[in-house]
Amino acid sequence: MNAVIIAVLVMLVLSLFRVNVVFALITGALVGGLTGGLSIEKTIEVFTNGLGGSASVALSYALLGGFAVAISKTGLPNLLVEWVLGMVGKQGDSKAKAMSKTLIVFSILLMACFSQNLIPIHIAFIPILIPPLLKVMNELKIDRRLIASVLTFGLTAPYILLPAGFGKIFHEILATNMADAGLAIDMGDIPVAMLIPTGGLFVGLLVAVFISYRKARSYEEVEFVEMEKGQYSKVGIVFSLIAIIAALVVQIQLNSMIFGALTGIVVVYLSGAIKWREADDLLTEGMKMMAFIGFVMLAAFGFADVLKATGDVDQLVKQAADLIGGNQSLAALLMLLVGLLVTMGIGSSFSTIPIIATIFVPLAMELGFSPMATIALVGTAAALGDAGSPASDSTLGPTAGLNVDGQHNHIWDTCVPTFLHYNVPLIFFGWLAAIIL
Structure with missing residues (x-):
């Protein structure tokens, strides 16, 4: 059996049984490497070398x-929280709560889309x-699975459809590799061709928002940074806003999240809102908060490198091509x-x-796909x-934000x-696009 299929299945099954994702990735890589003909020493070597690829992330x-x-x-x-809670109303007015929930969900969706x-x-x-x-x-008892779904939509749909920012990179890679495979295309055709598949993502978003996760869900109140109500100064607020803007500007200009975050931290420290004697403890606390995501990224890069080293990724593609015959529907x-x-x-x-x-490009051309x-x-x-x-x-990004208090499971609440x-509607709408275009 193909090593890619086995490795991915091992990783997914272990993850679904709530085995730690890092352990699941390492185990999947080991099984995949051995199944793909690599020795255990070679599998470990490739996995270890692959870890460096995600060090910056x-x-x-x-x-x-x-x-x-x-x-x-x-x-x-806290200022933001008090403002929103003020909108909700002292009596917990249901209309105010509904408006607040809509405002939060829409704002997060907008920011996620803008980020691409x-x-x-x-x-x-x-x-x-x-x-x-x-x-x-x-x-407001908002189901965090709803927020995870909203964030993931914003992190995927825009770059698939729109040729700007990360979307431009995606479209350029798509056009370049298709040309190298024998089919030169106009980049202007990509948004048109990807409109139907993106529609599948939009349908999934509507289902998540209005059907799957519309009901209230309760969470324990856990503070990841202790602070009393009203404990803030105007100077601290102003400098925190400046820090956020500075971090974004530096990241965009230098194309580096590392130096963007570092700039923001420095601005906050210079404001005096954080005492220098507290700086080390706070920074360490923040790093621990994101440690899980960092380790998953490290393991994921090693896992991907092992799959590539087996050569079974190419073999999987060729095996699929052999099964197709001349059936366009089955091919798609x-x-x-x-x-x-x-x-x-990967x-x-x-x-x-x-x-x-x-x-896929030569195969699609041979089968008569436009x-x-x-x-x-x-x-x-x-x-x-x-x-x-x-x-x-x-998926790691949404989990990083939603699980800071330990109440959002990466597999069952995000993945x-x-x-x-x-993915389910994307398969159907992608297949539909291939048939009708």
């Missing part, structure tokens, strides 16, 4: 965690924006399922495109799994909801 998360705690200490989150195209900061905003809002969400479905398996394991749609385009249908097939196959994969930053609401 892990450090970014750690510093963003420190920045989030520093911002919380200034009192800005308009202000390309990707997941960097989540550890800063979400933890301070948890108290408000708890008061198998291509999408292969894309799902590969991306669930955790990145951007890295999946070069792997699948090499085989260029637009081929774009939809390859683009959707690559994007599948980005939502729902335990190793994807589109499973996003897989069901986005």
Whole structure:
């Protein structure tokens, strides 16, 4: 049996049984490497070498965690909480609560979408924006699975559809690899071809918001930074806002989450809102808050490198091609399922495109798929799994913000909801696009 399928299944099954995701990734990599013909020594070597690829990401998360705690200490989150709770009303008016819930969900969705195209900061905003809002969400009894679904939609749909920011990178990679595989396309056709698949994501979002997670869900009130009501100064608030803006500007200008977070921390410290003798403890506390996400990213890169080293990723694509024959409907479905398996394991749609385009583009041309249908097939196959994969930053990011108080499970509260609401409709709508375009 193909090593990629076995490794991904081992990783997913262990994760679903609430085995630690890091342990699940390491075990999956070991099983996949041995199944793919690598010796145990070679598997360990490849996995270990792959860890370095995510070192900058892990450090970014750690510093963003420190920045989030520093911002919380200034009192800005408490001010935000008091303002929103004031909107809810002293008597807990149901209409006010509904309006507040709508405002929060819409604001988070807007910020997530902006993070891909308009202000390309990707997941960097989540550890800063979400933890301070948890108290408000708890008061309004908002199901965090809803917020995870909203965030993941905003982290995936915009770059798939819109050719700006990360979307431009995705579209360029798609166009370049399709051209290298023998089909030159106009980049202007990509948004048109990806419109139907993106519609599947939108349908999933509507189901999550209005059906699956519309009911109230209670959480315990846990403070990750202790602070009394009203304990903030105008100077601290102003400097915290300046710190957030400075962090975003530096990150965009230098294309570095590390130095962006570092800049924000320095600005907060210079404001005097945090005493220097407290600085080390606060930064350490923030790093611990994000440590789990950093370790998952490290393990995910090693896992992906082992899968690539086995050579079974290419073999999986070729095996799917051999099964297809001349059936277009079956071809479209198998291509999408292969894309799902590969991306669930690797955790990145951007890295999946070069792997699948090499085989899928010639195959699609041979089967008579139009260029637009081929774009939809390859683009959707690559994007599948980005939502729902335990190793994807589109799921790790939401968990990083929602689990700071230990009440949001990465697998069952982020990965499973996003897989069901986005990957399932994306398969159907991607298949539909390939058939009708």
